[in-house]
Amino acid sequence: MALEYDIDEEQIQHALHLYPRHVSEEQMQTFERYMAEIFTAFGLDLNTPATRETPRRYIRALFDSTEGYEGDPKLLTVFETECRGGPDCRLSQVIEGPIHFYSLCEHHALPFHGHAYVGYIAHEHIIGISKLTRLVRLFARRFSVQERIGQQIADTLEEMLSPHGVAVYLEAHHLCTEMRGVRAVSPITRTTFWRGNYDTDASLRAEFFVACGLPRGGQT
Ligand SMILES: [Zn+2]
Ligand SMILES: [Zn+2]
Structure with missing residues (x-):
């Protein structure tokens, strides 16, 4: 790992949807x-x-709670690394989690909250580990839905790093159903997003879940 540099401003504006809010x-x-x-x-x-x-x-x-709309300038930096090809580039995962997140469902504006696990297989760029937490929060702190948060994390990581693969797993409780429901056990909603090598390689997906401490594929 060597040089730290700023990625193309316009590209990142697009990827991170940086829109400062003006509320007087x-x-x-x-x-x-x-x-x-x-x-x-x-x-x-x-x-x-x-x-x-x-x-x-x-x-x-x-x-x-919705400050994610304003973006996070600390996400603008990535690091260069060397792609040496071979198994390192096909299989070596960087995995972070659980990352606790809170969001507001766009249907009821009530919270849903849970954990995110994010993994990627680096090619020529890597990102500081703490940035993965920032990335999750950036998209969670909005009015959103769980599926979109996962998609945005995966798409943005792809755009920022051009990695060989991205994996995103989210599990969350949705208060809009739980606060009004009568069920004693509150359900957990689980969503996964796979890009690149994860999409084509089932063993990578299995390894991702094991590394996350979710050996049964998130069905804990
Ligand atoms: Zn809702
Ligand atoms: Zn590579």
Whole structure:
């Protein structure tokens, strides 16, 4: 591993969907008034020391929880490595997980949360291990769906690193069903995305799950 360099700005803009949000203080105050009205109508007493600031806190928390829309400049750096061909380049996996993530489902704007496991087989570029966590959070901290988060992680890693393969496994609890449901056991939704060598090589997929501590292919 040697040179650190910045990848093409335009390419990364496209890959990471960097869109700074512009929400004025005046708009925020308007939103707080809406929330105060909704909370009151639904039964929350806002005239107590504990709840007086709740509309404000709620709007700020919602804003912070969706900061993924603004991108992450720390993701702009990748490292060069040498592709020596052979088994190193076909089979050697870099795997990170569990990476805890929280997201908001775009259907109900309620949280779903769980773990991500991300793997890739490097070719000529690698990324710092902590960046994989950043990548997961970048796409999770939005209004989204589990399938899209997995797809975006896989697509972006492909675009950033041109690796020989990418594997993404996500498992999550969805509060929009669990909070209102009656089932005692809450289900876990599992999604996988495979690119490159993982797509064609079942033994790589099996090895990925074992390395993640999910020996039965995520069916824990
Ligand atoms: Zn939902
Ligand atoms: Zn290679």
